[in-house]
Amino acid sequence: MPNDCQRDFCAFCGSTPPSSRRLIAGPGVAICETCVTSAAQILGDTSIEGQPKSMGPIWNQMSDKEILQHLPEISQVSLKVEEQLRVWVRVARERKIAWAQIGAALGITRQSAWERFKAHL
Numbered sequence: 001m002p003n004d005c006q007r008d009f010c011a012f013c014g015s016t017p018p019s020s021r022r023l024i025a026g027p028g029v030a031i032c033e034t035c036v037t038s039a040a041q042i043l044g045d046t047s048i049e050g051q052p053k054s055m056g057p058i059w060n061q062m063s064d065k066e067i068l069q070h071l072p073e074i075s076q077v078s079l080k081v082e083e084q085l086r087v088w089v090r091v092a093r094e095r096k097i098a099w100a101q102i103g104a105a106l107g108i109t110r111q112s113a114w115e116r117f118k119a120h121l
C-alpha cells in the first residue's frame with residue numbers, strides 16, 4: 001500500500017520538497033523546513049517588538065490583486081486538507097471504527113459521515 005498518509009506539500013508555500021528534505025506534519029497539513037526557518041526568523045526578530053501585536057486581518061494590508069492571487073493558494077490547501085481527511089477516514093474504516101464514531105468525531109451524524117466519505121473508501 002502506498003503511503004496514503006503522506007503530506008507531500010508545504011501548506012504555507014505550496015512547495016513539494018525533495019525527498020531528502022523533511023516536512024513537519026500537523027492535522028491535515030505540513031510545513032517545510034524553509035517555512036519553519038522563516039517563521040523562526042520572524043518570531044526571533046526583536047526589531048518588531050513594541051509594535052502592536054495585531055494589525056487586524058491580513059487582508060486589511062493587501063491590495064485587491066494580492067487577494068486575488070491568494071485565493072487559488074487557499075483553495076489548493078483546502079483541497080489537499082480535504083484529501084487528507086478522506087485518507088484518515090479510510091484508515092479509520094479499515095480499523096473498523098464505526099461511522100457513528102467517525103461522525104461524532106467530526107461533529108456530524110453517522111449518516112452525514114457515510115454520505116460524505118463513502119465514495120472515497
Ligand SMILES: [Zn+2]
Nearest residue numbers: 010013032035
Ligand atoms: Zn514551505
